[in-house]
Amino acid sequence: MTTSASTDAATLIATMGAAARDAAAVLATTPTATKAAALLAAAAALQAGSAEIEAANAQDMEAAGAAGLSNAMLDRLLLTPARIAAMAEGVAAIAALPDPVGEVITRWQRPNGLAFERVRVPLGVIGIIFESRPNVTADAGALCLMSGNACILRGGSEAARSNRAIHAALVAGLKAAGLPETAIQLVPTTDRAAVGAMLAAHGLIDIIIPRGGKGLVARVQAEARVPVLAHLDGINHVYVDKAADAAMAVEITVNSKLRRTGVCGAMETLLIDRAAPELAASVLKALLDAGCEVRVTPELAGLDARLTAADAADWDTEYLDAIAAATLVDGVEGAITHIAAHGSHHTDAIVTDDAAAAATFLSRVDSAIVLHNASTQYADGGEFGFGGEIGISTGRLHARGPVALEGLTSYKTLVRGRGQVRPV
CATH class of the missing domain: 3.40.605.10 (Aldehyde Dehydrogenase; Chain A, domain 1)
Incomplete structure (x- = not known):
């Protein structure tokens, strides 16, 4: 200059x-x-x-x-x-x-x-x-x-x-x-x-x-x-709880990731309850079948030959592409811990029919937008009824969210x- x-x-x-x-x-x-x-x-x-x-x-x-x-x-x-x-x-x-x-x-x-x-x-x-x-x-x-x-x-x-x-x-x-x-x-x-x-x-x-x-x-x-x-990264998570409806978990996860991969509300990391291996298999298959590359930890690698190995950087990456990282966690507490360590305080969702687990997640995840049984792609001012948005604030002062x-x-x-x- x-x-x-x-x-x-x-x-x-x-x-x-x-x-x-x-x-x-x-x-x-x-x-x-x-x-x-x-x-x-x-x-x-x-x-x-x-x-x-x-x-x-x-x-x-x-x-x-x-x-x-x-x-x-x-x-x-x-x-x-x-x-x-x-x-x-x-x-x-x-x-x-x-x-x-x-x-x-x-x-x-x-x-x-x-x-x-x-x-x-x-x-x-x-x-x-x-x-x-x-x-x-x-x-x-x-x-x-x-x-x-x-x-x-x-x-x-x-x-x-x-x-x-x-x-x-x-x-x-x-x-x-x-x-x-x-x-x-x-x-x-x-x-x-x-x-x-x-x-x-x-x-x-x-x-x-x-x-x-x-x-x-x-x-x-x-x-x-x-x-x-400031409007910072959207390192957004979907946590699939053991009490999630299987069809709902698949639909929400695929929509959160793939409806539009380039928007800030897109899911980047999938967290799955370790107590629900059958949910892990069905959700991962749905993502792969829809054309998403999924990078996983070793304990998930055997579920599908199309899965690839995740590395440490994947948990802190905003892909804005048809790529997602996935790992197992120990219930809602494990999900909250992972999000606290790697999230960007933007948008995170839980899929579950357990009201107590949902209440814990909603109250303790420190993000601008926290959803229960809904796609992260709803992180949009228009969807909030605001007509539009000037950005999604991930800070805590003055304004937060859309x-x-x-x-x-x-x-x-x-x-x-x-x-x-x-x-x-």
Whole structure:
């Protein structure tokens, strides 16, 4: 990164940041109906521009294929007509959600007569740095707008054309509703210097949300001068308990791994109760028959000739591919111990008909999302009823799990008195 590039990037982000702050001041008091109208117009523009978005994405896909991107990355990048339609539907769904801005969280009164009211307010200007998935442009822009925040989006170079086409639809929505076009901005350069400038934009950007691989998230956490809401690896587990229904265990495990292997909610490690060897055999066979490579410990190796040997690294790997690791554990306690040692606090599931085992797992697994008898692929804001998500936070501060409208707000406390002064 040259000094000239750094200076140019800093100037660009400073200009965008100042415009975003002005837009954020407008959005903070924009009526719900106006924000919803902008989103509905944006959704219509996405539908109307589907052919143009698909054509732009085809160019990105061609370049990404030539650059040797992995199958998982290509799947994240791909926009089909169905995915574009789903993107538009997601934006429209966000328009219909309750507006969190101004919501009264709680009220109380003190003996001296002071009345307190805690209400939700926008965070301000949100910077989102993401890779591969162009749908993030629509999801992030829509969620930030509905929650009263301005945003600066910096997508990866592999999705640059797709992002520009989607962003144009969002801007059309803003214009239609009479809102500042700078409420949703897309960084116009793929120069990595722009990322550094965003991370240093203290006073202009209020929070940074990274969505991407380990390298991106690590850089953001190491260099950011503003708060970071991190979305880390999805090293997710499915634990099949001895009391699991066999058919359910097979269906949930296969769906968790293979519905879409490139999403962060995909299962990466299968844990099976040592007391249920027949379940182990049927679940592993189902994965193998569905085309998944399964890496196992020696005690499972004899169940099927297609199984391969796992090594120590497999328990800490996010494959994002048709590969899974599997091992036996000593009941629910063994599963909890394994997840504590190797999980990423993202999403973990138990399959069992034993209510006590399920309750133990749900209460003691320290992950943002913990499921009982359901696929890990439900780790998605849309499936939670949030309309979309800006990411899945695996930390413990501010917001955890799918971050949507509520997670993009803070609060302030309003205090109403009748002339009270504090005694000396």
